[in-house]
Amino acid sequence: MATRFFGEPVERREDGRLTTGRGRYLDDLGPGALAAAFVRSPHAHARIADIDVSEALDVDGLVAIYTWEDLPGRVGEPLPLLIPHPALTHGRTGYPLARDVVRHVGEPVAMVVARDRYLAEDAAERIRVEYEPLPAVVGIEAASRAERLVHDDVPGNVGAVLVQENGDAAAAIEAAPHVLEFSLAIERSASMPLEGRGVYARWDAADGSLRVYSSTQASTSVRAAIAARLGLPNGKVEVVAPDVGGGFGVKIVHPWPEEILVPWAARLLDREIKWTEDRREHFVAAAHERGQLQDVRVGFDGEGRILGLDVRIRHDHGAYTPYGIIIPIITSTQLLGPYKIGAYRAEVVSLYTNTLIVTPYRGAGRPQGVFCMERTMDRVARHLGRDRAEVREANLIQPDEFPYDQGLTFQDGRPLIYDSGDYPELLRKVRELIGWDGFAAARAEARARGRRVGIGLGIYVEGTGVGPYEGGHVEIDTAGRVHVSTGLTSQGQGHETVFAQIAAAELGVPIEDVRVTTGDTRRFGYAVGTFASRAAVMSGNAIALAARKVRAKALRIAGEALEADPGDLDITDGVVHVRGDPSAAVPLRTVAVLSNPLRYAFDEEAAAATQFAVGRPVTEPPVAAGDEPGLEGRDYYSPVRSTFAAGAHAAIVEVDPDTAEVAVLRYAVVHDCGRLINPMVVEGQIHGGVAQGIGGALYERMVYDEGGQLLNASFMDFLMPYATEIPRIETDHLETPSPLNPLGIKGAGEAGVIPVSAVIASAIEDAEGVRVDAMPISPDGLYRLRLRAAADPSLRVGENVPMG
Incomplete structure (x- = not known):
């Protein structure tokens, strides 16, 4: 393929619009629409005894109130289980509006439609719901004890049990010279995009069609869900994702209750209706992730090579499982990372609790798996008194062993x-970038001055470009402009830039002539969605394939016009020319005119193009069999399996000896996502991911009390890192092209966040000399860990560090 633009650090084309207030987000649309608001449960677990709306009926501007009993047919059915799995024997999903039982704080109970949001909220506050509280199940340990049940028909609160294994791990561990057993914990967190969820719908009674705008990561799937639930043909439902202010996985769920209820009410009332999520709703009614407990048993030899690994993963999936058990499945498979493990067994137990549902959040199970594997590597190294990097090196898959x-x-x-x-x-590069080999002397010098500094590292492998397919459409108009469309959506990843680079490189046109549209079912009706670091791999390759079709057709038509063999032609700056003879040329805009037998001369350039008119014999149709008018192409890319990106991260931290606050002084990343389309965009993704990962390692956690109340459901109490707490992130790249797709690329969207908790834990442990087996770790938590380690020598590691 052509290489111009591909691999270049082209500035993001969308930034000018988004950073100057010219973006169009969900709440910018429908200024005259009616507003929806929701009554949500204040209880984690309760029966609904009665709903009294009489007081709300007096609110001026009220249009309608709906409860579950008002929802007809499929509108009121339980929401779909999006990703079923044989191991998920007790999958449960909630209703769009609670039917008779609520199972987490924030579950929707009633919907109010009014003239504006203020009036809708006023009416919602006047609705009286009588609840009969039930005992709540909060946390993995409580769910495991099963003294109380979230769902009466789910024994032991167990939604699924899944075993993944390769070899006999138990026997391998039993025969190993060294064996360790320990437990790890990762607390719940959430993504917190700048923009919450939202949906805006308008019904066209004249032709029975529905247009819906949603801040979603999967517009085509939302369309299919709405059409099915409302009993409409797919062709009568259009779903558009406008500019979306971040997603990180929480907007991949489809449909959310609101995405069914708002369009249904818009159709019923024949009025435009809009709902936008406020921040508290996002905390209690969207989705969380991460929460797991892991019990590890590992056997290894004197060199640190892992002979057997057995991990039991208990996963908190909240009150319902709309997204199945995909997160712990990913944890169990991505846990092995870049290592050759003699024998492996992972048992996943997925548990219901009376807390908010769990769906993918950037990394989607991978951070938990990497935390487990990298903590294990550090444990093995400490036990043997060996360098942590050398133990990792002893277990790495070698380049000549691929495919592995x-x-x-x-x-x-x-x-x-x-x-x-x-x-x-990767390991060699990150050691060099962070200064691993010379850090021991720097650490000793710092400690002599009373400073607690430490270094940590982690390596990971990330499955990217998961199928089943994505498509791309490419068209060149008679002005020479290139229009690219794909069905997946954008939430800030730089798709407009990256997809334009691919099309420009394939077609030989200036990148300024390429326009990209994403997330609009009017342009592209079949797509899967933006998640799992798949957009560039899937849509990027589909766009390349579609562009190659267009290029081939353009060369054929130009060859007829120039009386030249298409094989002797090339395209440069939007002009088709004979190689070695630039005078024999025809612009692509002219080729676009020639591609359509209906050549009305709308302007001088089009009129002039008729001099190149390529006529067909009068005995044949103007459009040849198997051909189409126009210079456009559509194609789909469907991979045989996923590509696997990888990376190595390292960090240096300093811990305050008095307050136990952790400062990240340096952070280094070496990343391999195959051929780089745009290094600047990739580095932006990595930097943002690392910042998010530092938040997960040190600050961000969801805190529930025993009654299932979320105690930190606001930005006053849910801590996130400031820009001042993120160090300069040093990056380097390695390019090992994937043999599985035409462009040789791998995904990069989640790369930055995946190993950060493991890396920071490794560095804190090195600085403090105490075992770090849980994330996130707060100053309070670290201080308590110091006190425990002072009393229990088994919690200390490395050199003796003062515990005060």
């Missing part, structure tokens, strides 16, 4: 086979 089959089944049901990579080189 881990013997497991990945999230898409296909074999977990790594396609390409050079993991030893």
Whole structure:
């Protein structure tokens, strides 16, 4: 393929619009629409005894109030289970509006429609719901004890039990010279995009069509869900994702209750209706992730090589499982990372609790798996008194071993086979970038001055580009402009830039002539969605394939016009020319005119194009069999299996000896996502991911009390890092092209966040000399850990560090 623009650090085309207030987000639309608001449960677990709306009926501007009893047919059915799995024997989903029982704080109970949001909220506050509280199940340990049940028909609160294994882990551990057993904990967190969820719908009674705008990561799937629930043909429902202010996974769920209820009410009332989520709703009614407990048993030899690994993963999936058990499945498969493990067994137990549902959040199970594996590597190294990097190196898959089959089944049901990579080189590069080999002397010098500094590292492998497909459409108009469309949506990843680079490189046109549209079912009706670091791999390759079709057709038509063999032609700056003879040329805009037998001369350029008119014999149709008018192409890319990106991270931290506050002084990343389309965009993704990962490592947690009340449901209490707490992130790249797709690329969207908790834990442990087995770790938590370690020598690691 052409290389111009591909691999270049082209500035993001969308930034000028988004940073100057010219973006169009969900709440910018429909200024005259009616507003929806929701009555949500204040209880974690309760029966609904009665709903009294009489007082709300007096609110001036009230249009309608709906409860579950008002929802007809499929509108009122339980929401779909999006990703079923044989192991999920007790999958449960909630109703759009609670039917008779609420199972988490924030569950919707009633919907109010009014002239504006203020009036809708006023009416919602006047609705009286009588609840009969039930005992709540909060936390993995409480769910495991099963003294209380979230769902009466789910024994033991267990939604699923899944085992992944390769070899006999128990026997391998039993025969190993060294064995360790320990437990790890990762608390709940959430993504907190700048923009919450939202949906705006308008019904066209004249032709029976519905247009819906949603801040979603999967517009085509939302369309299918709305059409099915409302009993409309797919062709009568249009879903558009406008500019979306961040997603990070929480907007991939489809449909949310609001995405069914708002369009349904808009159709019923024949009025435009809009709902936008406020921040408290996002805390209690959207989705969380991360929460797991892991019990680890590992056997290894004197060199630190892992002979057997057995992990029991208990996963908190909240009150319902609309997204199945995809998160712990990913944890169990991505846990092995870049390592050759002698034998492996993972048992996943997915548990119901009376807390908010759990759906993918940037990384989607991978941070938990990497935390487990990298903490294990550090444990092994400390036990043997060996360098942590050297123990990792002893276990790495080597470059000549690809493709490497881990013997497991990945999230898409296909074999977990790594396609390409050079993991030893990743480790070597990050050690050099952070200054690993010379840090021991720097640490000793700092400690002599009373400073507690430490270094940590982590390596990971990330499955990216998961199928089943994505499509791309490319068209060149008679002005020479290139229009690219794809069905997946954008939430700030730089798709407008990256997809334009691919199309420009394939077609040989200036990138300024390329326009990109995403997330609009009017332009592209079949798509899967933006998640799992798949957009560039899936839509990027589809766009490249579609562009190649257009290029081939353009060369054929131009060849007829120039009386030249298409094989002798090339395209440069939007002009088709004979190689070696630039005078024999025709612009692509002219080729676009020639591609349509209906050549009305709308302007001088189009009129002039008739001199190149390529006529067909009068005995044949103007459009040849198998051909189409116009210079456009559509194609789909469907991979045989996922590609696997990888990276190595390292950090240096300093811990305050008095307050136990942690400062990240340096952070280094070496990343391999195959061929780089745009290094600047990739680095932006990595930097944002690392910042998010530092938040998860040190600050961000969801705190529930025993009654299921979320205690930190605001930005006053839910801590996130400031820009001043994020260090300069040093990056380097390694490119091992994937053999699985035409462009040789791998995903990068989640790369930055995945190993950060493991890396920071490793560095804190090195600085403090105490075991760090849980994330996030707050100053209070670290201080308590100091006190415990002072009394219990088994919690100390490394050199003796003062515990005061």
